[in-house]
Amino acid sequence: MTNRVRRTMPLLPISIVMQLTELTARQIRYYEEHKLISPARTEGNKRMFSLNDVDALLEIKDYLDQGLNMAGIKKLYDLKETPENEKAEPKSLSDAELRKLLHEELKHQARPFEKGGFRQGDLSRFFN
Template identity: 45%
Template sequence: MPLFSIRIVNDLTDLTPRQIRYYESHGFVTPARSEGNQRLFSFADVDRLLDIKQLTERGINMAGIKEVFRDRAEQEKKEQKTERERIETKRLHEQVRWEALNNANAHKASMIQGQLSHFFH
């Protein structure tokens, strides 16, 4: 949710408006725009800018920062895929268990009916 003007982001991150626009031009953040075309940044944008600031302070250049973010995105995709597979496996196990229980109950009912039928013939 875009909430912060560039001035507030400047205060929160200690990055200059010029630096913020520079990182925007490299595609690291994509702020929303108000009706008056003012940049509005989200919490995620601020977090990303703080990450960039930390990386640059450690001496990592723009190419390195892009690689770090690309690696993070790939790792997140792998984790999401793993989580989706885990959830699908859990759902499958639940479905198989439910069907097994229903079949067992149906079998019991059939057996009981078979046993009771001896008394009613």
């Protein structure tokens, strides 16, 4: 009777995502520009977002509140998506760059991971 949405299905136009996330269109596009999200496109080139996208945006918002910048958030995502493989060979940034980046950002107040699992988006606000 009450099922779960297929969270990867592109369903939502940007206007709705703006409401759900309280982000501006500018912000959402900016985060896409920086590869933090990759919403689908209609044939006419309009962005269509999945619930996962919304979750990601809420997470991004949270990280930004914590003082992270685009590069830092991107790096966290890259690390997440790399299960436990070759930690060597950072995809594009040098070790030094990465260390500096994380150091610079994290000295603020951010904690990259919650102990016991990754931080989750807060889409649950809109669920029941």
